[in-house]
Amino acid sequence: MPAAAAQPVPPPPLRYQRCGWCAAADFLPRALCRLCGSDDLAWEESAGSGYVHHAVAAPRADRRPGQHAVVVALDEGFHLPGVVVGAAARPVPVDARVRIVSVPGAGRRRPVFRLVRP
Numbered sequence: 001m002p003a004a005a006a007q008p009v010p011p012p013p014l015r016y017q018r019c020g021w022c023a024a025a026d027f028l029p030r031a032l033c034r035l036c037g038s039d040d041l042a043w044e045e046s047a048g049s050g051y052v053h054h055a056v057a058a059p060r061a062d063r064r065p066g067q068h069a070v071v072v073a074l075d076e077g078f079h080l081p082g083v084v085v086g087a088a089a090r091p092v093p094v095d096a097r098v099r100i101v102s103v104p105g106a107g108r109r110r111p112v113f114r115l116v117r118p
């Protein structure tokens with residue numbers, strides 16, 4: 001019997017808080033909404049898709065080749081610093097669509113994104 005092909009494992013959910021009063025979204029856990037001060041905050045799961053809001057042109061010495069520091073604007077309305085992998089060795093284009101492949105945790109400080117075709 002042939003071995004089953006390995007199935008890609010989806011990343012764990014990327015969670016964020018949404019304000020029930022003003023609908024603001026925020027990745028950082030807070031007791032009060034950063035915009036309106038409401039304590040009506042609920043956790044939601046992001047779909048993990050967004051676009052490059054800001055790209056850092058100069059690579060840091062401790063960053064592995066092929067990783068690009070970016071700030072991603074998630075479709076749910078919050079921003080998140082992370083890295084993009086699999087892109088050409090140049091600044092990642094601003095407004096490029098990305099999808100998350102790895103969330104923070106388990107020794108990883110920043111989420112990892114990959115470019116997606118438009």
Ligand SMILES: [Zn+2]
Pocket residue numbers: 019020021022023024033034035036037038
């Ligand atoms: Zn609010």
